Amino acid sequence: MTKVILHCWLNLRQKRALLQSYESVPNAFQAQFSLEEHQKAVRYAVTKLNFSSARIIFSTIVMVTWLVTGVMGLLDSILYVFVNDPVWQTLAFFGVFSLVEGILSLPWSLYSQFVIEEKFGFNKMNPKLFITDMFKATLLSVILGVILGYPFIxxxxxxxxFWFIPAYLLFMGFQFLILWIFPTFIAPLFNKFSALSDESLSVQIKQLVEKAGFQSQGVFVMDASKRSTHGNAYFTGIGKNKRIVFFDTLLTQLTSGQILAVLAHEVGHLAHKHILKRLGVSVITTMIGFIFLGWWALRPDLVIDLGLSPSHGPTLLTGVWVLSLITFPLSPISNWWSRKHEFQADRYAVNETSAQDLGRALLELYRKNAGALVVDKTYASWNYSHPPLSERLQTMGYSGESSND
Ligand SMILES: [Zn+2]
Incomplete structure (x- = not known):
């Protein structure tokens, strides 16, 4: 309950900050953004905030319904009749639960993609692609769910x-396996990846990547434009399977100098070992989570207090829910750490390329993605894994004018 109130309160704060700025472009951006562009960004952000508040209220109602109306207990006892093996019974419990949750979230995804994104001109998806995506994702989660779920349960x-010790090792092993196979086996199920065609850019990129002393499969271009006009870049994978991925939308939106600066930012994350550091932290936090689950499983009285029978399915599910409620207040810390990494990666990019190119690239991305220029500080500390644009430009020393023109 506290979680949903806090979430909505933060959304309201951000919404107020945005609407207060509606009549004029914030001072820091007057040279770069027209009033029209700024107002579109505000309307887009406000629409998404309203959507997010409605959605979290809805999912809380669903969660409470599972618990208090006895639906979860009912599901558990029905499966008890039909499935004899306790492991398959628990798997079936999670299967039906995920199916119901999936069906309930469908209208929200449809609305987000075909109403909100469409209205602001970002949607490129047709219903056919939406359905094939959904089908593939469901199949994939069933397969992966059974591969992990069966031994786990x-x-x-x-x-x-002490079940939670081998279960933890199994879970972490599975996580690493997924990270490792994601770029080569999972991501290509949804998108096509091709080599960068711009030769001179490729050479410059190669130099930049090699200079950082990092081995990778190289730079790939992803056909993101079949779903959305939003542009982005990321890197993925671990070990030799690392790759840098550019959305094709990004390539059309930026000059080659700017693309190089964005790439240098990504390489900066690698050079500073940000992925490894985050993985290291998740190894430890996941372990704490499993110790909690181990303790929770020893306290069937708590599950009974929630009005449920302490069989496997409800015990594990409520344990994970309680865990997510306790860890929720940690998100400002995690975001703070992530923002620190963004500044480091920016600094790396500025040293390798230039603040002008990186700054212009970011401004261009905000323009094309209708990114909000105005941020409420408290909202950002809970929700932003990246620093606000104005802070990034200021910190990197972007002066707003290029020496070239
Ligand atoms: Zn970054």
């Missing part, structure tokens, strides 16, 4: 007591 059922 077997450990829970047969080992008891």
């Amino acid at each position: 077997s450990l829970f059922h047969y080992v008891r007591g």
Whole structure:
């Protein structure tokens, strides 16, 4: 409850900050953005904030319904009748649960893609692609869910007591496997990846990447434009499977100097070992989470207090829910750490390329993506993994004028 109130309150704060700025472009951006562009960004952000508040209220209602109306207990006892094996019974419990949650979230995804994104001119998806995506994603999660779920629940059922130690090792191993196979096996199910065609840019990129002493499969261009006009770049994978991915939309929106600056920012994350650091932290926090689950499983009285029978499915599910409620207040810390990394990556990019190119690239991305120029500080500390644009430009020393023109 506190979580949903806090979430909506933060959304309201941000909405107020945005609407207060509606009549004029914020001072820092008057040279770069027209009033029209700024107002579109405000309307887009406000629409998404309203959507986000409505959605979190809805999912809280759904969660409470699962708990208080006895639906979860009912599902559990029905499966008890039909499935004999306790491991498959628990898997079926999670299967039906995820199916119901998936169906309930469908109207929200449809609305977000075909109403909000469409209205602001970002949607490129047709219903056919939406359905194939959904079908592929469902199939993938069923396969991966059984591959991980079966041994996981077997450990829970047969080992008891200290089940959470092997389960943790299994879970982490699975996480690493997914990270490793994601670029080569999973991502290509949804998008086409091709080599960068611009030769001189490729050479410059190669130099930049090699200078940082990093091994990778190289730079790939992803056909993001079939779903959305939003532009972005990211890197993915671990070990030798690392790759840098550019959205094709980004390539059409930026000059080659700017693309190089964005790439240098991504390389900066690698050079500063940000991925490794985050992985290291998640190894530890996940371990704490599993210790909590181990403790939770020893306290069937708590599950009974919630009005449920302490069978495997409800015990694990409520344990994960409670865990997500306790860890929620940690998000400002995680975001603060992530913003720190963004500044470091920016600094790296400025040293390798220039503040003018990086600054212009960011401004261009905000313009094309209708990114909000105005930010409420408290809202940002809970929700922003990236620093606000004005802070980034200021910190990197972007002066707003290029020496070239
Ligand atoms: Zn970054």
